[in-house]
Amino acid sequence: MKRILSIASILVCLFLNVESVKAQPKPNLDKVVAVVGSNIILLSDLNQQYAIYLNQGNPADPKAKCYFLQQMLVQKLLKQQAEIDSIVVEEGQVDDELDKRMRYQTQRMGGQEKLEQFLQKSLLQYKDEMRPDVKEGLIAQKMQAKITENTTVTPLEVKKYFDTYPKDSLPDIGAEVEVGEIVLQPKLTKAEKQKYYDKLEAIRLRVKSGEDFGFLAKSYSEDPGSASEGGDYGFIDRQTMVKEFTAWAFKLKAGEMSPVFETEYGYHILQVLERRGEQSHVRHILVRPQNTPQSLERVKSKADSIYQDLLSKKLPFATAASLYSDNKETQYNGGMMLYADNQTARTTFMPVEKLDPSVFVVIDTMKVGEISKPTQFNDQQSGKSGYKIFFLKSKIAPHKASLEQDYPKFKEQAQREKESKVMSQWFEKRKETTYIRVDDEFETCDELKLWVKKDKDSK
Secondary structure (H helix, E strand, O other): OOOOOOHHHHHHHHHHHOOOOOOOOOOOOOOEEEEEOOEEEEHHHHHHHHHHHHHOOOOOOOOHHHHHHHHHHHHHHHHHHHHHOOOOOOHHHHHHHHHHHHHHHHHHHOOHHHHHHHHOOOHHHHHHHHHHHHHHHHHHHHHHHHHOOOOOOOHHHHHHHHHOOOHHHOOEEOOEEEEEEEEEOOOOOHHHHHHHHHHHHHHHHHHHOOOOHHHHHHHHOOOOOOHHHOOEEEEEOOOOOOHHHHHHHHHOOOOOEOOOEEEOOEEEEEEEEEEEOOEEEEEEEEEOOOOOHHHHHHHHHHHHHHHHHHHOOOOOHHHHHHHHOOOOOOOOOOOEOOEOOOOOOOEOOEEHHHOOHHHHHHHOOOOOOOEOOOEEEEOOOOOOEEEEEEEEEEEEOOEEOOOOOOHHHHHHHHHHHHHHHHHHHHHHHHHHOOOEEEOHHHOOOHHHHHHHHHHHHOO
16 A cells, blocks of 8 residues: 655654664763754664664665654654643553563564673663653654544545555555454363462462562562563552552552462462552562363363354354453454554454464365354463354455455545644644754755754754
8 A cells, every 4th residue: 555654654653663672871972963842862862763773674874864863853842742731641551562562572582581681681671761762752642643633534535545546556455354253261260270379378488488589589480571570560550450469569568568369360479669659669479370171171161152152143253252252352342353554553354464374274264254163272472272263254355456345444544644744734833933953964864954944044
């Protein structure tokens, strides 16, 4: 599909780039390369963006710094307006975004140990350093959303957008499917879970008798995100964790430890290290109960029963998903799997090549409207297993794009283009009333001519 490079998309690109690592310290002496109102941009920050660009395998190109500096100017201008409009983001949102980036970086580097070797610091230290940048990016995104919140496109505008494509340049659309799923995970009985409770209770008693909590967390905790840090989660707020975890995190005083308690992730013991207003510095040890042959047999029997009800039309698939599925993301969406790339909003239309291979194997031979027999799954990454039932709602063959068949795609692109124009108009107005200075070193950058012009005229 047509690619739109605009001020509106610049912020998104910058926010995604921040996911990369800051492995090198800033020099003691730094240079201010740009000023936007009361916000400054340092040469070290710009060089870091360029280092990220090179680290991603791109060829050396000093002109790339012009583009990165433009990105940073855009974000600073949005941040400044957000401060005026009192736009804030919850610390829980920052934590969620940081955790997502940590998982991505850990996977990309081949494990936490390799990532920490590259960073030359612990993940906990890295998260603390990244927090201000991530928070600023989220605030800028929220400001951009506010500016464009009332921007919508009509069917006529979508048609006009579609008509801008020369008929011989319409893109080819690959095969797509709409797939629903009901995910069923085993449930352990109290007796089956007891040994895991007892294991963690024994660890808790060892802490009470004087053994080091952090050492025991490194030795026994089954939380891959915190075990290597001695179970340390850093500071959390009341929105960060599941309710059972949060309840103990804010009930205990500094130095106190919880009894063994259960969440959807397993059994925990938690210790509060420090309280700071509405934040609590905690560490924990997690033990995950493992499925038994009996629990797997029970969930298989349940899956078979649901399958028979679906075949006999006793239950519509969407109703069965809402009643029985353990996938919270799709449970109340008719069980439909969702897809989104960096250019489009979430949709139920999934490109076939993006399907998980284990899903493709099942639905490949299905006809539209068919429901699969229960299929066992084992997710090595999450440690979860159970059974899935799939529903093939629709299947679209590869074709040349058309307005009738691909209206949602063109509507999304028309929407983005209109938002881009709104953002461009907003930036033009704000630049006229905001002090902006760009260092002479970058005055030849094509991307920065509009920004530099204001700087020169103000002298």
